[in-house]
Amino acid sequence: MKRLLATTAVLIALAIPAMAQDYTPDPNAQAGGSITITYKDDVATLDPAIGYDWQNWSMIKSLFDGLMDYVPGTTTLRPGLAESYEIAEDGLTYTFHLRTGVKFHNGREMTADDVKYSLDRVTDPATQSPGAGFFGSIAGFEAAGSGGLSGVEVVDAATVKITLSRPDATFLHVMALNFASIVPKEAVDEAGADFGKKPVGTGAFKLAEWTLGQRLVFEKNADYWRAGVPYLDSVVFEVGQEPVVALLRLQNGEVDVPGDGIPPAKFQEVMADPAQAARVVQGGQLHTGYVTMNVNTPPFDKVEVRKAVNMAINKDRIVQIINGRAVPATQPLPPSMPGYTEGYAGYPFDVEGAKQLMADAGLADGVDTELYVMNTDPNPRIAQAIQQDLAAIGIRAEIKSLAQANVIEAGGAGTAPMIWSGGMAWIADFPDPSNFYGPILGCAGAGEGGWNWSKFCDEGLDKMAVDADSLSDPAKSADRLNLWSDTYMGVMEQAPWAPVFNEERYTMKSERMGGEDALYVDPVSIPVNYDYVWVKQ
Amino acid sequence: MGRYLLSRFLQSILILLGISFVTFVLLYVLPADPVRQIAGRSATAETVENIRRQLGLDQPFIVQYGRYLAGLAQGDLGRSYLQKSEVTELILSRLPASLQLMAAGIFAELVLGLGMGIAAAVLRGRMADQLLMMTSFVTVSAPQFVVSLLMLYIFAVRLGWFPIGGYGTAAHLVLPALTLGILGSGWYSRMMRSSMIDVLRADYIRTARAKGLGRSRVILRHALPNAILPVIAMIGIDIGIFMGGIVVVESVFGWPGIGQLAWQAIQRVDIPIIMGVTLISACAIVLGNLLADLIAPMIDPRIRLK
Numbered sequence: 001m002k003r004l005l006a007t008t009a010v011l012i013a014l015a016i017p018a019m020a021q022d023y024t025p026d027p028n029a030q031a032g033g034s035i036t037i038t039y040k041d042d043v044a045t046l047d048p049a050i051g052y053d054w055q056n057w058s059m060i061k062s063l064f065d066g067l068m069d070y071v072p073g074t075t076t077l078r079p080g081l082a083e084s085y086e087i088a089e090d091g092l093t094y095t096f097h098l099r100t101g102v103k104f105h106n107g108r109e110m111t112a113d114d115v116k117y118s119l120d121r122v123t124d125p126a127t128q129s130p131g132a133g134f135f136g137s138i139a140g141f142e143a144a145g146s147g148g149l150s151g152v153e154v155v156d157a158a159t160v161k162i163t164l165s166r167p168d169a170t171f172l173h174v175m176a177l178n179f180a181s182i183v184p185k186e187a188v189d190e191a192g193a194d195f196g197k198k199p200v201g202t203g204a205f206k207l208a209e210w211t212l213g214q215r216l217v218f219e220k221n222a223d224y225w226r227a228g229v230p231y232l233d234s235v236v237f238e239v240g241q242e243p244v245v246a247l248l249r250l251q252n253g254e255v256d257v258p259g260d261g262i263p264p265a266k267f268q269e270v271m272a273d274p275a276q277a278a279r280v281v282q283g284g285q286l287h288t289g290y291v292t293m294n295v296n297t298p299p300f301d302k303v304e305v306r307k308a309v310n311m312a313i314n315k316d317r318i319v320q321i322i323n324g325r326a327v328p329a330t331q332p333l334p335p336s337m338p339g340y341t342e343g344y345a346g347y348p349f350d351v352e353g354a355k356q357l358m359a360d361a362g363l364a365d366g367v368d369t370e371l372y373v374m375n376t377d378p379n380p381r382i383a384q385a386i387q388q389d390l391a392a393i394g395i396r397a398e399i400k401s402l403a404q405a406n407v408i409e410a411g412g413a414g415t416a417p418m419i420w421s422g423g424m425a426w427i428a429d430f431p432d433p434s435n436f437y438g439p440i441l442g443c444a445g446a447g448e449g450g451w452n453w454s455k456f457c458d459e460g461l462d463k464m465a466v467d468a469d470s471l472s473d474p475a476k477s478a479d480r481l482n483l484w485s486d487t488y489m490g491v492m493e494q495a496p497w498a499p500v501f502n503e504e505r506y507t508m509k510s511e512r513m514g515g516e517d518a519l520y521v522d523p524v525s526i527p528v529n530y531d532y533v534w535v536k537q
Numbered sequence: 538m539g540r541y542l543l544s545r546f547l548q549s550i551l552i553l554l555g556i557s558f559v560t561f562v563l564l565y566v567l568p569a570d571p572v573r574q575i576a577g578r579s580a581t582a583e584t585v586e587n588i589r590r591q592l593g594l595d596q597p598f599i600v601q602y603g604r605y606l607a608g609l610a611q612g613d614l615g616r617s618y619l620q621k622s623e624v625t626e627l628i629l630s631r632l633p634a635s636l637q638l639m640a641a642g643i644f645a646e647l648v649l650g651l652g653m654g655i656a657a658a659v660l661r662g663r664m665a666d667q668l669l670m671m672t673s674f675v676t677v678s679a680p681q682f683v684v685s686l687l688m689l690y691i692f693a694v695r696l697g698w699f700p701i702g703g704y705g706t707a708a709h710l711v712l713p714a715l716t717l718g719i720l721g722s723g724w725y726s727r728m729m730r731s732s733m734i735d736v737l738r739a740d741y742i743r744t745a746r747a748k749g750l751g752r753s754r755v756i757l758r759h760a761l762p763n764a765i766l767p768v769i770a771m772i773g774i775d776i777g778i779f780m781g782g783i784v785v786v787e788s789v790f791g792w793p794g795i796g797q798l799a800w801q802a803i804q805r806v807d808i809p810i811i812m813g814v815t816l817i818s819a820c821a822i823v824l825g826n827l828l829a830d831l832i833a834p835m836i837d838p839r840i841r842l843k
Contacts, residue, residue, distance in 0.1 A: 041801050044619045052577040125587045133581035196621045212622075212630040213793035214704060240791045241702065244686065248694050249701045405806065409570065426578075439578070449585070451578055 033535040034234040035256040038241040045196030048181035049122040049129040058525035064181035064201030073518030075431030091167035091472035102225045105206040112154040120148035131179030137168035167470040173430040204230040204531040231534035256510040283521025284336035285505045286428035291498040292453040304361035306495035310347035311354040329499035339433030339484035354393045366394030372416040375401040379422040411453035433484040456496035615809035624813040635794030645718025654729020677723030685789035702791035713790040733764040773829025777822045
């Protein structure tokens with residue numbers, strides 16, 4: 001500490017109230033036992049630099065740790081492999097103090113060199129990490145390659161200093177992403193391209209068995225640095241299981257959590273049976289389903305038309321179509337996301353008002369357009385409901401029902417006037433409002449191939465976003481969230497989207513599973529947080 | 538015979554080359570961009586281009602296909618885009634399960650199909666015949682997914698006689714094999730019935746009956762060996778249809794074979810796996826046809842190989 005104070009002019013020493021912020025262990029938790037999770041698809045990879053689907057995301061979380069982490073079941077950051085950290089006043093230098101005595105699964109102690117190696121590796125183009133872009137604010141990112149990141153510096157065996165090229169208030173969230181997990185160089189070198197099949201981390205579990213196409217077994221890491229967890233001795237993942245079959249097996253007591261969730265066709269049947277419904281945990285998701293309107297294509301170049309669409313769509317009816325598995329949305333951010341504007345009711349469902357707006361736009365006689373949609377149920381049915389709603393105000397939308405990849409392609413190319421986002425909607429990578437703006441509403445994503453399918457680009461709002469993310473001082477986090485809230489209200493003013501609903505998450509579990517409900521709808525670990533759940537013996 | 542085999546072998550190579558080309562073209566013109574699938578939605582444009590370059594997907598079609606063939610010549614099917622493993626390894630690890638299911642499935646198909654066909658031929662024109670032919674019609678047209686789920690629900694969930702999907706023991710094998718057997722038995726029973734009816738009309742059968750041989754002896758020893766010939770030849774052709782059925786049945790029963798692998802890869806545009814499984818399946822079909830042609834003259838000396 002003293003040495004650091006000498007080298008860095010001013011430091012904001014963050015006293016991290018470890019206990020207040022952290023997780024209170026479950027007093028009823030029992031150690032031991034094993035659970036079975038099923039999945040339809042094979043596990044792609046367990047390399048934290050590569051893995052980027054919701055199936056391997058939570059698995060990687062249990063095998064590896066990053067410098068930062070989240071309090072289980074919440075979106076609150078807590079220190080992980082870093083015991084504490086300091087942020088310089090200019091917001092450009094982060095100093096992480098590592099925990100000592102943390103061991104990798106291969107028995108070697110983790111040091112600051114491993115942190116540097118891991119961040120160099122994930123940003124090296126040769127690694128082909130889909131998450132490399134998240135680290136764009138680290139100094140030297142552009143030149144990343146065999147030489148490594150100049151902004152990541154090993155101060156001593158237990159201290160790492162990271163210098164940013166621009167203030168980035170989301171940086172601590174980035175350090176909690178799987179992509180920022182700490183890996184041991186020797187294990188990566190030994191496994192080569194197969195590291196994703198032979199993962200070695202510091203996590204609560206280690207990989208004990210992987211039979212391709214059949215099952216994976218995670219075994220408790222007895223040396224885990226967090227005291228008391230994990231509770232389970234092992235977690236068995238059975239792959240290649242159809243969701244309907246997984247549900248039958250759960251009912252038969254063979255499965256503890258069907259990883260792909262309750263199949264939509266079975267949802268009402270399960271919820272109608274009190275015994276089964278009692279074992280379903282419901283929670284929010286960092287998800288919004290929306291209709292994009294291409295602001296460069298008539299008639300959506302007129303803001304009146306975009307507002308009219310917002311007012312014409314009957315969201316309650318669409319929620320009914322998906323058996324009530326969602327809540328109507330008022331704004332781009334989902335309600336469980338920090339920065340969500342409480343009390344904002346969104347555009348009202350008002351057909352007459354919408355017709356008036358159409359008339360104001362000079363389109364009282366109606367207009368023809370196209371609505372793109374992914375071709376798997378329930379999305380075409382939702383598109384039909386939207387089509388009917390729009391017809392009521394004179395917008396005659398032809399439905400283009402295509403495979404997912406084709407819709408994404410049309411959205412990126414800007415050839416789709418309207419897209420219903422179902423099946424491709426944005427789910428946040430980390431619980432921060434910033435993650436819902438840049439790629440899908442900001443100018444950065446509006447280019448060819450980007451995910452901003454409205455091609456909406458407002459420089460004033462982009463500047464507000466940059467300003468918000470420059471407020472990296474945690475003391476100003478309330479100001480920052482307010483700025484974000486204003487940004488999204490600005491988006492709603494121009495209405496490039498019609499937000500429709502926020503999907504809810506339903507996790508079904510076996511009777512013997514214990515632990516508080518929040519662990520089963522953990523915003524970061526889907527379907528459950530393996531480190532903290534337990535089974536009744 | 539040696540020359541015949543050689544020419545058939547060369548033919549097979551040409552067929553496989555053709556299939557690899559057509560599949561490669563189809564996957565190439567697919568509007569889905571595999572690089573976007575790999576890179577995920579948060580990837581920056583630089584990341585996407587970087588991945589495209591490293592996988593060689595920025596190269597012209599003919600270069601990509603040439604590279605694939607060069608790898609193929611060395612037995613290298615490439616690396617899976619999403620699973621990041623050698624395709625050969627992925628397929629080899631799943632092949633035993635598929636072969637096991639295929640053998641059991643074809644066995645079930647034959648026992649059910651031939652049995653039904655013989656019975657229908659012998660009972661020709663009666664109620665039982667019509668019932669059997671109706672059954673065969675239903676099984677041939679039944680949707681594979683529904684039959685699989687129904688079998689699973691009745692025999693595993695309701696009656697509890699077999700495990701609910703999975704792999705490992707003989708008990709796990711029964712339901713998927715039986716499902717495949719039921720689904721495929723219709724073709725065989727119809728073939729067997731008409732072939733048997735033809736044979737039963739033949740003079741030598743009448744002679745055998747006239748000699749005073751028993752009915753069952755005539756059917757089993759005299760009629761069956763002759764009637765079964767065209768049906769045997771069908772097995773080779775059937776392997777193609779069978780491969781299609783295996784994709785669905787493996788998926789429902791959680792059977793870790795290559796059909797399931799193909800199904801997952803198709804959904805995720807994992808092109809190297811799709812290519813690999815297509816080629817392996819094509820090999821199986823070509824081999825199946827070859828075997829059927831080779832076996833035919835052994836059973837029926839009238840057939841000569843040229």
